[in-house]
Amino acid sequence: MSTKVLLDESEIPRQWYNIAADLPSPLQPPLGPGGKPISPDMLAPVFPMNLIEQEVTQQRWVDIPEEILEILYLWRPSPLYRAKRLEKALGTPARIYYKNEGVSPAGSHKPNTAVPQAWYNKQFGIKRLTTETGAGQWGCALAFACSLLGLECKVYMVKVSFEQKPFRRLMMEAWGGKCSASPSSETKAGRDVLARDPNCPGSLGIAISEAVEAAVTDSSGKTRYSLGSVLNHVMLHQTIIGLEAKKQLAKIGEKKVDVVTACAGGGSNFAGVAFPFVCDKIAGADIDIIPVEPSSCPTMTRGPFAYDHGDIACMTPLLPMHTLGHTFVPPAIHAGGLRYHGMAPLVSQTIVEGLVTPRAYHQLECYEAAVMWARTEGFISAPETSHAIACVIDEARKAKEEGKEKVILMNWSGHGLMDLVGYDKYFRGQLEDFPLPEDEMQKSLAAIKDLPKPRVAKTGKW
Amino acid sequence: MSTKVLLDESEIPRQWYNIAADLPSPLQPPLGPGGKPISPDMLAPVFPMNLIEQEVTQQRWVDIPEEILEILYLWRPSPLYRAKRLEKALGTPARIYYKNEGVSPAGSHKPNTAVPQAWYNKQFGIKRLTTETGAGQWGCALAFACSLLGLECKVYMVKVSFEQKPFRRLMMEAWGGKCSASPSSETKAGRDVLARDPNCPGSLGIAISEAVEAAVTDSSGKTRYSLGSVLNHVMLHQTIIGLEAKKQLAKIGEKKVDVVTACAGGGSNFAGVAFPFVCDKIAGADIDIIPVEPSSCPTMTRGPFAYDHGDIACMTPLLPMHTLGHTFVPPAIHAGGLRYHGMAPLVSQTIVEGLVTPRAYHQLECYEAAVMWARTEGFISAPETSHAIACVIDEARKAKEEGKEKVILMNWSGHGLMDLVGYDKYFRGQLEDFPLPEDEMQKSLAAIKDLPKPRVAKTGKW
Numbered sequence: 001m002s003t004k005v006l007l008d009e010s011e012i013p014r015q016w017y018n019i020a021a022d023l024p025s026p027l028q029p030p031l032g033p034g035g036k037p038i039s040p041d042m043l044a045p046v047f048p049m050n051l052i053e054q055e056v057t058q059q060r061w062v063d064i065p066e067e068i069l070e071i072l073y074l075w076r077p078s079p080l081y082r083a084k085r086l087e088k089a090l091g092t093p094a095r096i097y098y099k100n101e102g103v104s105p106a107g108s109h110k111p112n113t114a115v116p117q118a119w120y121n122k123q124f125g126i127k128r129l130t131t132e133t134g135a136g137q138w139g140c141a142l143a144f145a146c147s148l149l150g151l152e153c154k155v156y157m158v159k160v161s162f163e164q165k166p167f168r169r170l171m172m173e174a175w176g177g178k179c180s181a182s183p184s185s186e187t188k189a190g191r192d193v194l195a196r197d198p199n200c201p202g203s204l205g206i207a208i209s210e211a212v213e214a215a216v217t218d219s220s221g222k223t224r225y226s227l228g229s230v231l232n233h234v235m236l237h238q239t240i241i242g243l244e245a246k247k248q249l250a251k252i253g254e255k256k257v258d259v260v261t262a263c264a265g266g267g268s269n270f271a272g273v274a275f276p277f278v279c280d281k282i283a284g285a286d287i288d289i290i291p292v293e294p295s296s297c298p299t300m301t302r303g304p305f306a307y308d309h310g311d312i313a314c315m316t317p318l319l320p321m322h323t324l325g326h327t328f329v330p331p332a333i334h335a336g337g338l339r340y341h342g343m344a345p346l347v348s349q350t351i352v353e354g355l356v357t358p359r360a361y362h363q364l365e366c367y368e369a370a371v372m373w374a375r376t377e378g379f380i381s382a383p384e385t386s387h388a389i390a391c392v393i394d395e396a397r398k399a400k401e402e403g404k405e406k407v408i409l410m411n412w413s414g415h416g417l418m419d420l421v422g423y424d425k426y427f428r429g430q431l432e433d434f435p436l437p438e439d440e441m442q443k444s445l446a447a448i449k450d451l452p453k454p455r456v457a458k459t460g461k462w
Numbered sequence: 463m464s465t466k467v468l469l470d471e472s473e474i475p476r477q478w479y480n481i482a483a484d485l486p487s488p489l490q491p492p493l494g495p496g497g498k499p500i501s502p503d504m505l506a507p508v509f510p511m512n513l514i515e516q517e518v519t520q521q522r523w524v525d526i527p528e529e530i531l532e533i534l535y536l537w538r539p540s541p542l543y544r545a546k547r548l549e550k551a552l553g554t555p556a557r558i559y560y561k562n563e564g565v566s567p568a569g570s571h572k573p574n575t576a577v578p579q580a581w582y583n584k585q586f587g588i589k590r591l592t593t594e595t596g597a598g599q600w601g602c603a604l605a606f607a608c609s610l611l612g613l614e615c616k617v618y619m620v621k622v623s624f625e626q627k628p629f630r631r632l633m634m635e636a637w638g639g640k641c642s643a644s645p646s647s648e649t650k651a652g653r654d655v656l657a658r659d660p661n662c663p664g665s666l667g668i669a670i671s672e673a674v675e676a677a678v679t680d681s682s683g684k685t686r687y688s689l690g691s692v693l694n695h696v697m698l699h700q701t702i703i704g705l706e707a708k709k710q711l712a713k714i715g716e717k718k719v720d721v722v723t724a725c726a727g728g729g730s731n732f733a734g735v736a737f738p739f740v741c742d743k744i745a746g747a748d749i750d751i752i753p754v755e756p757s758s759c760p761t762m763t764r765g766p767f768a769y770d771h772g773d774i775a776c777m778t779p780l781l782p783m784h785t786l787g788h789t790f791v792p793p794a795i796h797a798g799g800l801r802y803h804g805m806a807p808l809v810s811q812t813i814v815e816g817l818v819t820p821r822a823y824h825q826l827e828c829y830e831a832a833v834m835w836a837r838t839e840g841f842i843s844a845p846e847t848s849h850a851i852a853c854v855i856d857e858a859r860k861a862k863e864e865g866k867e868k869v870i871l872m873n874w875s876g877h878g879l880m881d882l883v884g885y886d887k888y889f890r891g892q893l894e895d896f897p898l899p900e901d902e903m904q905k906s907l908a909a910i911k912d913l914p915k916p917r918v919a920k921t922g923k924w
Contacts, residue, residue, distance in 0.1 A: 002470075002471045003535035004536075006468050008468065009464045071840075073466065074466075074841075081536075103565055105841045107879070147836070147837045148837070148840055170886050171842060171879070173885070174885050175837060176837055371636065375609045375610070377536075378533075378536050378606060378609070380633060417629075417880065420628075420633060423632055427635055
């Protein structure tokens with residue numbers, strides 16, 4: 001058995017998988033003002049029509065344009081690894097496999113959707129994309145994609161990250177992206193915030209407002225907004241991960257996968273690896289599919305399935321999703337990409353349907369897992385990714401207890417080379433496990449209780 | 463034509479290539495006190511005997527132990543890329559290929575030798591390795607290798623880098639390496655320096671002294687020292703790069719390579735890709751083989767071929783090499799890995815023999831090249847690597863002028879994700895081209911003029 005399984009470029013999946021076509025109950029529509037369903041036309045000032053079509057399509061398979069593949073080939077098909085040293089260290093009979101998405105130029109899975117999004121915008125005649133970013137992973141991915149496709153890229157980066165974590169901003173600039181600290185004086189949304197609080201540290205909600213405003217107010221009509229997770233078309237683009245993994249497992253004769261896991265912030269990294277296996281599960285396969293989140297931001301394990309806004313400023317439509325309420329501010333864990341109050345509607349729907357079983361881990365056990373990973377598998381993991389590793393280690397130990405030769409598949413979503421400060425604090429004993437702020441959560445949940453309710457087909461929590 | 467050419471693990475080269483067996487004139491021995499050749503036994507307190515044997519072997523092919531390959535498989539065979547977007551941007555008829563060594567867990571080519579060195583030490587019963595590091599690339603690679611092989615790793619990191627560039631230290635610690643700022647109070651060499659100057663910022667020379675002392679004074683006899691470049695066995699281990707490249711080029715039907723280039727600090731990255739092609743050139747092939755260095759540290763293009771010490775403190779034997787004199791302190795360019803006064807004896811010998819043709823570039827043109835690279839090929843390059851990119855771009859433009867379909871091969875030695883501050887300064891116009899400090903150079907050359915002289919077989923510069 002070799003360490004990794006490669007696919008030639010000729011073996012890359014040439015279609016994305018759209019789980020919307022297979023869900024037992026249909027996805028419910030986003031709702032606009034007055035609780036009315038949003039029509040595709042209403043999204044046209046924000047997104048190009050070809051991506052809006054992807055957002056609402058019920059087609060099971062969507063062709064990947066050749067020009068997109070030409071860029072994805074820079075790092076795709078990504079290698080599938082067998083974590084033999086970790087297996088040995090754990091003494092587990094389980095066979096542990098992981099997709100290495102850290103090999104992309106931006107270092108994570110995010111370019112899998114940044115490239116298609118930039119490409120479809122370009123096809124639609126768009127010259128410039130705007131977006132927001134927290135710690136910077138998504139901003140980097142979009143700047144990279146725009147650079148190779150000749151689009152301008154404007155990123156509003158949460159000011160506290162802009163100041164404390166300059167390196168991802170420098171990556172964006174290396175790719176020619178323009179990055180501003182948000183709140184900025186460039187938009188009305190930003191100026192309003194600054195007028196109230198000139199020292200405001202910013203938030204993802206404010207940055208979203210700025211990025212959307214910058215897109216819709218551009219009088220040339222050549223600017224659109226781009227989002228790195230949550231939406232259906234983002235999940236679609238990421239399924240290339242799981243589709244490749246299936247081919248790679250088949251190539252080495254693995255016929256059955258028992259466990260599939262990945263961390264989930266907005267949901268795209270999890271959906272990417274998991275949805276092709278959820279498809280099998282819908283058809284009857286026996287697979288444990290586990291999205292992993294932080295215990296201090298337990299959107300999937302504690303949040304109800306409800307209609308809620310995607311942003312704190314309530315600029316986005318209402319989406320049917322697991323949510324802690326759009327005013328919920330999670331504790332300052334290092335896995336910034338998992339600090340989101342909501343969850344992609346498609347992922348939420350698979351939870352409601354009982355197809356996937358979310359799990360939560362505390363920060364310290366995730367760092368412990370990541371250190372074990374670095375010292376066995378060699379790669380230094382992003383703090384987000386470490387949540388999936390904690391789950392893999394638990395599942396491998398369980399297989400040992402049960403004496404079962406389970407096959408475990410994980411999405412190793414990105415490297416942690418820009419996130420080393422968290423490791424330093426961990427080694428110095430300066431990290432803690434934040435308790436869930438229960439009162440805050442109840443307050444933010446109360447704030448959405450009068451919003452419209454989604455129907456719940458199978459299991460009801462609301 | 464695909465974007466990249468992969469090899470399966472079954473296709474990895476299973477022997478390293480030793481150019482010492484093919485050099486027109488034999489390599490001259492290192493000299494010890496009194497100008498006497500160093501015998502292998504004299505190196506035994508510093509290196510394990512199995513590596514000393516590799517250092518002096520004349521055998522053309524050296525088997526790679528299977529257990530070493532098992533670890534190299536984490537990132538090897540590394541992909542060979544065709545730089546199609548760069549070609550298009552330059553409008554060149556040249557076909558540009560590059561090996562991507564940034565895919566290793568440590569992000570550069572350095573683990574190619576760190577893993578074998580750690581493995582051979584372990585085979586010899588060694589429990590602990592010491593080394594020095596400047597900006598930290600080599601320290602990271604050795605910490606990674608020791609981690610996977612269960613050895614302790616102690617790194618003396620130049621204090622100014624330890625304080626200004628904490629991230630590579632954090633990588634070492636993630637792999638369990640122990641890293642101290644040098645000069646430290648842990649060694650006599652360090653304490654002596656601190657007694658004279660408590661605020662000494664450190665230097666590679668001091669750090670080498672500390673690392674060697676820490677190895678040879680360990681009374682258990684279970685500690686040895688490890689060096690990341692310059693020595694023959696390091697060049698040997700890196701040849702896997704060029705050997706893979708040859709297989710990959712053959713796989714896609716490229717029969718003839720016209721230009722091979724890489725940056726050269728101590729010489730191992732250049733030797734790694736180039737020596738298998740130097741072998742062809744010795745046999746009569748027409749190839750331009752170009753090691754690239756900074757104009758402000760022009761070891762190969764301005765330094766004579768002479769016997770000199772590898773370190774400022776004169777603790778190492780005298781080596782026959784191109785050198786600017788061991789007291790030469792280059793200007794503070796960002797490509798820290800290229801700020802070395804000497805050059806590997808094997809690389810130096812190929813220069814003397816007229817087999818390779820060194821070239822020097824200034825810092826600003828290298829950053830300009832690296833930015834063009836990021837915005838066409840997508841990957842952010844280490845500042846050292848950018849020197850090779852500058853050469854590739856010049857050669858591709860030359861091919862355009864000449865209207866020739868040349869094949870250019872470069873070693874992309876590592877990513878620049880830990881070196882983004884240099885890009886930031888470049889974009890802000892805060893970087894400059896340092897002139898070569900001529901007076902300093904003449905002074906440091908004068909200081910070695912009474913040392914023994916190596917014989918020069920073909921061309922004489924000394």
